[in-house]
Amino acid sequence: MQDLSTELPLFQSIDSAIVEAILSARIRPGARLNENQLASLYGVSRTRVREAMMRLEARCIVRVSPRRGWFVVEPSADEARYIYGARRMIEAGLLRSMGPLDAAGRAALHQHLELERAAIAAGDRQRLTCLMGDFHIRIAQLAANPVLIEILRDLTARTILISLLYQSEFHAVQSHEGHCQIVEALEAGDAERAAALAVQHLDEVEDGLDLTRQPDPLADLRETLQPNREPGTSPRSPSAFT
Amino acid sequence: MQDLSTELPLFQSIDSAIVEAILSARIRPGARLNENQLASLYGVSRTRVREAMMRLEARCIVRVSPRRGWFVVEPSADEARYIYGARRMIEAGLLRSMGPLDAAGRAALHQHLELERAAIAAGDRQRLTCLMGDFHIRIAQLAANPVLIEILRDLTARTILISLLYQSEFHAVQSHEGHCQIVEALEAGDAERAAALAVQHLDEVEDGLDLTRQPDPLADLRETLQPNREPGTSPRSPSAFT
DNA sequence: TGGACAAATCTTGCATACAAGACTGGAAAG
DNA sequence: CTTTCCAGTCTTGTATGCAAGATTTGTCCA
Numbered sequence: 001m002q003d004l005s006t007e008l009p010l011f012q013s014i015d016s017a018i019v020e021a022i023l024s025a026r027i028r029p030g031a032r033l034n035e036n037q038l039a040s041l042y043g044v045s046r047t048r049v050r051e052a053m054m055r056l057e058a059r060c061i062v063r064v065s066p067r068r069g070w071f072v073v074e075p076s077a078d079e080a081r082y083i084y085g086a087r088r089m090i091e092a093g094l095l096r097s098m099g100p101l102d103a104a105g106r107a108a109l110h111q112h113l114e115l116e117r118a119a120i121a122a123g124d125r126q127r128l129t130c131l132m133g134d135f136h137i138r139i140a141q142l143a144a145n146p147v148l149i150e151i152l153r154d155l156t157a158r159t160i161l162i163s164l165l166y167q168s169e170f171h172a173v174q175s176h177e178g179h180c181q182i183v184e185a186l187e188a189g190d191a192e193r194a195a196a197l198a199v200q201h202l203d204e205v206e207d208g209l210d211l212t213r214q215p216d217p218l219a220d221l222r223e224t225l226q227p228n229r230e231p232g233t234s235p236r237s238p239s240a241f242t
Numbered sequence: 243m244q245d246l247s248t249e250l251p252l253f254q255s256i257d258s259a260i261v262e263a264i265l266s267a268r269i270r271p272g273a274r275l276n277e278n279q280l281a282s283l284y285g286v287s288r289t290r291v292r293e294a295m296m297r298l299e300a301r302c303i304v305r306v307s308p309r310r311g312w313f314v315v316e317p318s319a320d321e322a323r324y325i326y327g328a329r330r331m332i333e334a335g336l337l338r339s340m341g342p343l344d345a346a347g348r349a350a351l352h353q354h355l356e357l358e359r360a361a362i363a364a365g366d367r368q369r370l371t372c373l374m375g376d377f378h379i380r381i382a383q384l385a386a387n388p389v390l391i392e393i394l395r396d397l398t399a400r401t402i403l404i405s406l407l408y409q410s411e412f413h414a415v416q417s418h419e420g421h422c423q424i425v426e427a428l429e430a431g432d433a434e435r436a437a438a439l440a441v442q443h444l445d446e447v448e449d450g451l452d453l454t455r456q457p458d459p460l461a462d463l464r465e466t467l468q469p470n471r472e473p474g475t476s477p478r479s480p481s482a483f484t
Numbered sequence: 485t486g487g488a489c490a491a492a493t494c495t496t497g498c499a500t501a502c503a504a505g506a507c508t509g510g511a512a513a514g
Numbered sequence: 515c516t517t518t519c520c521a522g523t524c525t526t527g528t529a530t531g532c533a534a535g536a537t538t539t540g541t542c543c544a
Contacts, residue, residue, distance in 0.1 A: 015300075035496070045529045050496090054293045055300035058257075067496050067535045082389040085339075089390065093335025097327075147324040148331065151393055277526070287499045288526090309505045309526050486544090493538075500531085507524075514517080 014042055014052035019061060022072065022157045025129040028220070029161040033062060033070040059154050073161060077211040080162045084206040087155055088199050091136060094143055095195040101186050105142045109183045112138055116176045128172050133160050135179050166209040175205060256284055256294035261303060264314065264399045267371040271403040275304060275312040301396050315403060319453040322404045326448040329397055330441050333378060336385055337437040343428050347384045351425045354380055358418045370414050375402050377421050408451040417447060 021027040038049045053070050056062040063073050075083065101109070112135055119127045133156040140152045178201035185194035216222070263269040280291045295312050298304040305315050317325065343351070354377055361369045375398040382394045405412075420443035427436035 036494090046496090047528055047530085050293070051296045054296040058297035058300040064496080065536095068537085069495065079389070082387050085385075085387050086389040086393065089335035089339050089385075090332050091335070092338065093331035093333070096334065097331050143327075143331075145324050145327050147321070147328040147397075151328065155389075278524095289498055289500085292526090293498095306526080310507085311525065487542105488544100489540105489542080491538105491540085493536100495534100495536080497534080498532090500529105502527105502529085504527080505525090508522085510519105510521090512517105512519085514515105 014038060014049060015055055018052070018056060018072075019153070019157055022061065022160060023130060023133060023153075025126045025160055025164065027072055029072050029074040029165050031072045033072065035070065061154065061157060073158070074165060075158055075162050077166070079158075080166060080209065080211060081206070083155060083158050083162065084202055087136070087152075087159065088202045090148075090152065090155070091139070091198045091202070092195040094140060094148065095182070095186070095198050096191050098143060098186065098191050098194070100189040101142070106187060108138060108142070109186070113176070113180060113183060116179065120172050120176060125170060125172075128170070129160060129163060132172075132175050132179075133157075139182075162209065166211055166213055168210040168213070169208060171204075171208055175201070178204065256280060256291060257297055260294070260298060260314075261395070261399055264303065264402060265372060265375060265395075267368045267402055267406065269314055271314050271316040271407050273314045275314065277312065303396065303399060315400070316407060317400055317404050319408070321400075322408060322451065322453060323448070325397060325400050325404065326444055329378070329394075329401065330444045332390075332394065332397070333381070333440045333444070334437040336382060336390065337424070337428070337440050338433050340385060340428065340433050340436070342431040343384070348429060350380060350384070351428070355418070355422060355425060358421065362414055362418060367412060367414075370412070371402060371405060374414070374417055374421075375399075381424075404451065408453055408455055410452040410455070411450060413446075413450055417443070420446065 018027070018033070033053070035046045035049045035053070038052075039046045042049070053062055053064065057064065060073060062070050064070050112131070116128070116131050116135070119131055137149065137152055137156055140149045143149075178197065182194050182197045182201065185191075185197055260269070260275070275295070277288045277291045277295070280294075281288045284291070295304055295306070299306065302315060304312050306312050354373070358370070358373050358377070361373055379391065379394055379398055382391045385391075420439065424436050424439045424443065427433075427439055
């Protein structure tokens with residue numbers, strides 16, 4: 001294995017690089033995380049890679065299969081339900097406790113909704129997946145509670161993995177409209193309605209999942225070998241959605 | 243250092259042993275966690291101890307001071323406020339989403355309240371601290387959502403550390419009554435009231451904290467050397483409260 | 485051709501060695 | 515008597531080595 005230590009600086013820790021990759025849907029559930037590869041990628045020894053894995057394991061972001069390897073988690077159907085359930089309770093509680101939006105908060109949310117609209121117009125599904133999750137983190141940021149933000153960030157990461165596993169159709173427009181309605185309610189100072197809308201929104205997204213779908217162990221191979229794809233278009237890159 | 247490997251079996255992982263010790267208030271915030279000592283206590287090498295520390299670090303249970311050591315976290319005043327804030331939102335959302343109690347749930351909660359009463363009668367402050375935190379975990383258990391239970395367990399652990407740092411007076415009876423009211427509301431199927439009561443209860447507990455108090459680096463020594471204590475009574479053991 | 489077995493390879497699990505910073509205690513200088 | 519400095523000690527930070535299980539691949543036999 002060649003030395004790649006000069007390729008990527010250790011700007012950010014391994015932990016956040018991996019979480020970031022999940023949050024932006026650049027890495028798939030079940031992806032293998034090889035200790036040696038990560039070590040040479042970051043120019044450190046396996047020790048530090050393992051430490052990062054241990055931390056991510058505690059956050060339910062990766063799992064280890066003994067003597068086989070580390071993998072990005074693939075939430076089961078049950079787990080998916082629990083995660084959506086937890087998010088419903090937490091986000092409802094969060095929204096209900098929120099006072100009226102200040103100018104900065106309103107601006108931040110509107111800017112985010114604008115990004116969503118742009119991504120929809122561009123048909124950039126990967127970016128949309130990322131933005132859809134980010135919306136909920138932004139709400140938590142309005143509450144300016146770092147503890148809650150951390151909790152919701154990890155739940156969002158797991159939610160994105162769930163989407164990649166079970167999302168049959170991607171109702172981007174519907175989700176976007178849900179977000180708009182929540183923002184509207186917040187601007188009207190109607191926290192109660194915002195909370196109810198958030199619960200309903202999460203319900204809709206969860207309903208859009210096909211939780212009966214079995215994880216396909218051949219998915220990666222299938223995609224890689226898929227024929228008649230235009231050259232230059234990576235299988236994982238943005239693709240138009242219907 | 244003598245070999246203590248036969249003293250404690252590795253029944254439970256180091257992680258849960260430490261969390262358990264915090265949840266039962268057997269270990270103080272700021273307590274040092276020496277890698278070598280833990281290693282020989284559990285009969286393993288430092289490697290595995292460090293792995294446990296990394297996981298606990300990701301859960302904000304311990305922190306490392308570079309080249310000085312590992313310590314049980316001492317939440318700052320700000321952090322304490324964030325944690326109580328997060329708990330208010332999460333527990334309110336949880337309670338509001340709960341349906342009417344079934345027989346098993348009612349039994350579990352009543353049994354818990356009974357334990358609280360017994361501890362109050364016995365004047366066992368350490369046990370009470372533990373029970374007071376456990377109440378909220380039990381509520382989460384009723385929702386049967388493992389994801390939420392994990393989140394609340396970690397928040398509870400940190401809450402207990404906060405109590406040990408900042409709780410000036412321990413209003414055990416008042417807290418117990420708060421719990422009773424919440425259970426009553428749940429039994430009446432009034433989730434809305436239960437949620438409001440929980441928020442109010444957490445507010446009261448937070449108000450009972452003296453967040454201006456600076457962490458006393460001499461606390462341990464002070465307690466250890468405190469004179470005129472009856473022999474046989476450990477400084478950390480149950481003590482009557484007023 | 486198909487299946488079973490075995491060697492080779494890969495990957496993690498765990499311990500250990502050594503480096504480096506932080507602290508302690510004592511000696512020496514003012 | 516106080517302060518400063520330095521050697522010794524302790525503790526964590528990081529790399530590395532080896533063991534052991536899992537997987538793969540190639541070969542042999544039916």
